[in-house]
Amino acid sequence: MANFSDLSGMKQWGALVLGAALLSGALYFTIFKTQREANAKAEQELAAKLNENRELEAYRPKLAEIERQLASLKQQLDIERRIVPDEKEIDGFMKMVSAEALKAGIEMRRYTAKPVTARDFYTEVPFEVELDGPYFSMLNFFDRVGKLERIVNVSGLLVSTTKKPTDAKTKHTYQYAPSESVVATCTATTFFSHDMDVAAAPAKGGKTVPVKK
Numbered sequence: 001m002a003n004f005s006d007l008s009g010m011k012q013w014g015a016l017v018l019g020a021a022l023l024s025g026a027l028y029f030t031i032f033k034t035q036r037e038a039n040a041k042a043e044q045e046l047a048a049k050l051n052e053n054r055e056l057e058a059y060r061p062k063l064a065e066i067e068r069q070l071a072s073l074k075q076q077l078d079i080e081r082r083i084v085p086d087e088k089e090i091d092g093f094m095k096m097v098s099a100e101a102l103k104a105g106i107e108m109r110r111y112t113a114k115p116v117t118a119r120d121f122y123t124e125v126p127f128e129v130e131l132d133g134p135y136f137s138m139l140n141f142f143d144r145v146g147k148l149e150r151i152v153n154v155s156g157l158l159v160s161t162t163k164k165p166t167d168a169k170t171k172h173t174y175q176y177a178p179s180e181s182v183v184a185t186c187t188a189t190t191f192f193s194h195d196m197d198v199a200a201a202p203a204k205g206g207k208t209v210p211v212k213k
Helices: 009-057 060-083 090-104 135-146 196-200
Strands: 107-113 122-133 152-161 182-193 208-210
Touching (some): 090 122
Antiparallel strands (some): 107 122, 122 182
16 A cells, blocks of 8 residues: 555645535534534524523513502502401400400400301401490490401300399309499401311310409
8 A cells, every 4th residue: 555655746635625525514514514404493592592682672671660560569469468357366456455445445255156157268367255344435445346356257246234143144243343333245257268178177165264463
């Protein structure tokens, strides 16, 4: 086999051209083609991203309005959760009512949990309450309860004098102060929101809690 140096100039030149062609072909199919395919894919992804950005750009002027609407909805939700909480904070509710009784200057003697009633989206939680105090203080108490942020319905109100507390169907009699003139019993009902599956929960009630002084 002849050496490269033994070939004529024309043949050497032809061999170099052929070698360069073979090397270019190998580079094309190994490196250049792969890089070109990667570039084509990157160009497609860039075009898709630019198209997505153009579509989203149409919403930019509406962004501030959407943020204001979200803030307003969040505020409304916070208010609704205070009015109708989504957790049964029963002790907290009765402490709130007891605090209003104290502010009004009347005595809350006891409260008895009655069976709850599950509705589609909320649960009614009633309590039988026993109170006594001066007449106008009693009026003040019910006025305060009516102005609470929480929804509280008062029903079955019975009022009598401290001399005949059983006329109001009180469970017990107490040593009433000279300034106290009326006793009252009623049902105070509050509400809690819940998920749909909570409606199947059994109703419980009957627990009586004397108010500590």
